[in-house]
Amino acid sequence: MRIGGIEAGGTKFVCGYGTIDGTIEHMTSFATGNPEETCRQVIEYFTEHPVDAIGIGAFGPVDVKEHSPSYGTILETPKTAWRQFLLLSTLKQALGLPMKLDTDVNCAALGEARFSTETDRPNSLIYITVGTGIGGGAYIENRLIHGLLHPEMGHITVQRHPHDTYGGCCSIHHDCLEGLASGPAIEGRYHTLAQMLPEEHPAWSLQAYYLGQMTANLLLTLSPERIIFGGGVMKQPALLPLILEETDKRLHGYLQLPKPLNEIVTKPSFDGLSGLMGAIALGADALKEQGAAQ
Amino acid sequence: MRIGGIEAGGTKFVCGYGTIDGTIEHMTSFATGNPEETCRQVIEYFTEHPVDAIGIGAFGPVDVKEHSPSYGTILETPKTAWRQFLLLSTLKQALGLPMKLDTDVNCAALGEARFSTETDRPNSLIYITVGTGIGGGAYIENRLIHGLLHPEMGHITVQRHPHDTYGGCCSIHHDCLEGLASGPAIEGRYHTLAQMLPEEHPAWSLQAYYLGQMTANLLLTLSPERIIFGGGVMKQPALLPLILEETDKRLHGYLQLPKPLNEIVTKPSFDGLSGLMGAIALGADALKEQGAAQ
Numbered sequence: 195m196r197i198g199g200i201e202a203g204g205t206k207f208v209c210g211y212g213t214i215d216g217t218i219e220h221m222t223s224f225a226t227g228n229p230e231e232t233c234r235q236v237i238e239y240f241t242e243h244p245v246d247a248i249g250i251g252a253f254g255p256v257d258v259k260e261h262s263p264s265y266g267t268i269l270e271t272p273k274t275a276w277r278q279f280l281l282l283s284t285l286k287q288a289l290g291l292p293m294k295l296d297t298d299v300n301c302a303a304l305g306e307a308r309f310s311t312e313t314d315r316p317n318s319l320i321y322i323t324v325g326t327g328i329g330g331g332a333y334i335e336n337r338l339i340h341g342l343l344h345p346e347m348g349h350i351t352v353q354r355h356p357h358d359t360y361g362g363c364c365s366i367h368h369d370c371l372e373g374l375a376s377g378p379a380i381e382g383r384y385h386t387l388a389q390m391l392p393e394e395h396p397a398w399s400l401q402a403y404y405l406g407q408m409t410a411n412l413l414l415t416l417s418p419e420r421i422i423f424g425g426g427v428m429k430q431p432a433l434l435p436l437i438l439e440e441t442d443k444r445l446h447g448y449l450q451l452p453k454p455l456n457e458i459v460t461k462p463s464f465d466g467l468s469g470l471m472g473a474i475a476l477g478a479d480a481l482k483e484q485g486a487a488q
Numbered sequence: 489m490r491i492g493g494i495e496a497g498g499t500k501f502v503c504g505y506g507t508i509d510g511t512i513e514h515m516t517s518f519a520t521g522n523p524e525e526t527c528r529q530v531i532e533y534f535t536e537h538p539v540d541a542i543g544i545g546a547f548g549p550v551d552v553k554e555h556s557p558s559y560g561t562i563l564e565t566p567k568t569a570w571r572q573f574l575l576l577s578t579l580k581q582a583l584g585l586p587m588k589l590d591t592d593v594n595c596a597a598l599g600e601a602r603f604s605t606e607t608d609r610p611n612s613l614i615y616i617t618v619g620t621g622i623g624g625g626a627y628i629e630n631r632l633i634h635g636l637l638h639p640e641m642g643h644i645t646v647q648r649h650p651h652d653t654y655g656g657c658c659s660i661h662h663d664c665l666e667g668l669a670s671g672p673a674i675e676g677r678y679h680t681l682a683q684m685l686p687e688e689h690p691a692w693s694l695q696a697y698y699l700g701q702m703t704a705n706l707l708l709t710l711s712p713e714r715i716i717f718g719g720g721v722m723k724q725p726a727l728l729p730l731i732l733e734e735t736d737k738r739l740h741g742y743l744q745l746p747k748p749l750n751e752i753v754t755k756p757s758f759d760g761l762s763g764l765m766g767a768i769a770l771g772a773d774a775l776k777e778q779g780a781a782q
Contacts, residue, residue, distance in 0.1 A: 241759060255744070259678065269744070270744065278508075318635045319632075330709070332709075332710070334628055334629075334633055334635070335502075335628075335631050335633060335634070335635075337629050337631075339710065340711065341612045341628070341710055341711030341712050341713060346708050346711075346743065347709050347744070348708075349708050349742055350704075350708050351646070351647050351701045351704065351705060352645070352647070353645050353648065354647065364765055366741070366742045367738075367740055410644075411644040411645060411705065411709075412709070413623070414639065414640045414641055414642075414643050414644050414704070415626075415633065415639055415641050415644060415705075415709060415710070416626070416633065416635055416639060416709070416710070417635030417639050417640075418635050419635060444661075446660050446661055447660070448599045448640065448643055448660045448661065449640065450549070450563070450564065
């Protein structure tokens with residue numbers, strides 16, 4: 195069995211395939227253009243590299259409700275050409291394969307959980323990406339969470355640092371978490387790119403002040419077995435240990451965690467590949483469900 | 489079939505029974521004493537009123553992991569006599585019935601979800617209680633959430649109101665949500681009981697300032713179809729509309745909710761009975777699982 199995966203991002207599309215155990219055998223990527231042209235490239239890829247099923251991790255907002263008539267349709271995105279584009283059904287019609295779709299961050303959460311090599315594979319895991327925006331995917335009790343819409347964790351309220359005078363860059367909430375701690379917030383506050391800031395720059399402890407609040411609140415609210423931080427801003431190795439410190443300070447010993455915090459809050463195991471691996475896992479689910487239905 | 493339910497609270501125990509559709513046929517309550525004496529009363533009740541299975545909603549912290557060797561054991565509670573008490577196994581041994589146990593707030597969430605009379609029964613629902621403490625139970629994608637421990641949502645970080653000078657009453661975090669917005673916080677700040685404060689008192693908009701942050705963050709993080717506010721402090725009818733206003737202000741139009749906020753964030757449908765009804769639902773699950781295992 196060969197399972198295809200698509201990471202349908204706002205900037206680039208990654209297509210690949212692999213086996214049901216998550217081993218990636220081939221992958222390629224190309225810039226996201228207009229929907230028709232981009233889908234043409236996807237279809238071409240999977241015509242050249244035939245697979246048995248496909249999973250898609252898509253940028254959002256996107257309808258992820260499987261029983262909804264608009265399942266797999268891109269919703270009110272700032273990328274106007276993609277609004278109301280029937281991503282899933284366009285690909286399904288062209289390729290005629292079992293397919294499932296979820297958000298990019300949910301796919302990353304699924305990839306990290308499903309293919310975890312830990313002996314005690316987590317059955318609840320939050321994947322957070324800190325980059326151009328802040329997003330989160332949640333895999334809880336062995337299922338991806340959707341709810342009413344899908345989680346938009348980046349926009350939660352956080353306590354502002356008493357010495358932080360930056361107004362925040364979220365166009366909707368100003369100083370929500372994304373407004374204070376995304377890549378663009380770092381640029382807005384320090385007038386330079388996050389990757390240019392040295393390890394000892396105060397930016398990182400301020401990042402940790404905000405991201406540690408999210409981590410503590412997620413542990414209190416959802417009690418996940420793992421919280422994984424990915425995304426461009428997390429490439430600074432000093433940041434994760436600072437987030438752990440802040441989380442610990444916020445929890446203040448309240449939660450009797452069964453293992454050390456640094457085994458709960460970690461970097462991705464499959465850095466850069468979690469999303470594609472999760473899409474492949476989703477494709478495997480699509481195949482299984484089709485098999486069960488027949 | 490007659491299903492028993494126990495709301496095992498720190499102050500009082502409620503025992504009752506009903507049918508599988510959630511109709512309560514009988515209930516009684518008594519003060520929580522020492523564990524042995526309290527269990528004796530429970531056993532007496534269910535000896536007089538025989539049932540086919542029992543569900544228990546227990547005060548915490550309690551081990552709710554079904555596959556754990558200490559499932560149903562009370563953990564590090566301030567009620568020292570109850571620490572390490574084998575609540576579930578004591579009752580199971582005495583009564584010899586199929587039983588399941590979860591937290592009190594998870595049971596309330598389950599009761600509200602399972603017995604909802606809405607045509608579109610919610611499959612994700614958070615139950616929040618605001619009283620002596622602030623607690624929350626989560627029922628997501630038709631399952632109660634446990635994760636690493638169980639949720640302790642009351643202790644999340646919130647943005648402090650700029651004019652609120654009260655230090656907070658949480659012995660661990662001082663000004664977490666529970667420290668700023670529980671019943672004791674109201675008493676600490678205004679030197680009177682919450683129920684003594686008139687509708688127009690500024691306490692209620694301050695309460696809403698804090699609780700609305702929780703509501704908005706939960707909608708962003710978990711995207712539940714319903715958030716239900718119960719507990720003593722919520723008895724002030726002016727409070728819920730103020731929470732809705734604050735939530736709306738915090739979200740600032742970001743979430744394209746499929747229905748009005750006041751149909752998502754509501755009072756309990758079964759005020760005062762959600763917990764017992766949820767315990768009965770859990771008992772029904774225990775019976776079903778036993779049936780399936782045989």
